[in-house]
Amino acid sequence: MSEYDYYISTDLNQYTGKWVGILNKEVVAVGKNFKEVAEKVDKNFARKKVLITRIPEKVLQIL
Amino acid sequence: MYYKFRFKKEYIDDEPVYRPKIKVILSHAGKSKEVVAVLDTGSDLVYIPKDMADYFELDLSKSKKVGQGVAHEFHYYTTKIMVKMEDRHHSYQQLVSTIVPETDVHKDVILGTEFLQDFAITFDYPKRTIKLTEKTNKTG
Numbered sequence: 001m002s003e004y005d006y007y008i009s010t011d012l013n014q015y016t017g018k019w020v021g022i023l024n025k026e027v028v029a030v031g032k033n034f035k036e037v038a039e040k041v042d043k044n045f046a047r048k049k050v051l052i053t054r055i056p057e058k059v060l061q062i063l
Numbered sequence: 064m065y066y067k068f069r070f071k072k073e074y075i076d077d078e079p080v081y082r083p084k085i086k087v088i089l090s091h092a093g094k095s096k097e098v099v100a101v102l103d104t105g106s107d108l109v110y111i112p113k114d115m116a117d118y119f120e121l122d123l124s125k126s127k128k129v130g131q132g133v134a135h136e137f138h139y140y141t142t143k144i145m146v147k148m149e150d151r152h153h154s155y156q157q158l159v160s161t162i163v164p165e166t167d168v169h170k171d172v173i174l175g176t177e178f179l180q181d182f183a184i185t186f187d188y189p190k191r192t193i194k195l196t197e198k199t200n201k202t203g
Contacts, residue, residue, distance in 0.1 A: 004086040007099065008069045035114040038096055051086060053099035054170055058074040061082075 001025060003051035015055040022051045064153050070191040083186060083193050088147040091119040098172055106175025109161040116163040119144060123163055138165040146178055155197055
């Protein structure tokens with residue numbers, strides 16, 4: 001299962017409002033914004049393909 | 064050639080809602096990251112949060128412009144970033160014009176017309192799938 005497939009199929013609501021890094025069906029980094037998570041990934045998983053995303057609040061979104 | 068993705072189940076209060084979120088690879092200045100982006104056919108350009116632009120060390124325009132959001136005007140800089148999609152068989156990449164807000168209007172990466180115009184896009188809401196088919200004959 002790819003990181004994207006794991007993200008799509010998994011309830012990550014415990015991280016609501018946070019940015020997360022996903023690797024091998026695990027959340028391996030958490031932060032308040034993208035930059036914080038990206039820097040954690042660079043430090044700890046530099047050669048891995050970690051998927052970074054934000055877990056949105058449970059509110060209406062109009063783009 | 065085409066790329067397939069799925070809608071992500073999220074929530075408004077406790078009611079589920081399905082949003083078109085795909086995986087792309089953003090890169091600049093020797094840095095590259097896989098991120099989730101939301102597709103928005105109503106947006107003109109690509110949007111990334113300010114801290115993301117800082118991470119990738121993007122060269123922002125010296126002057127700010129004014130954009131119109133749903134509810135408010137906002138000030139933004141312009142820049143360019145490489146956006147790539149790939150699967151086991153093929154890949155696509157494009158250097159796209161991108162806006163970076165002075166202060167975040169949205170928190171997500173948003174892929175608008177600037178990126179989407181190279182594709183025929185199918186949003187299959189009943190099946191909760193998204194298909195981006197790359198146009199082979201591009202016209203102005």
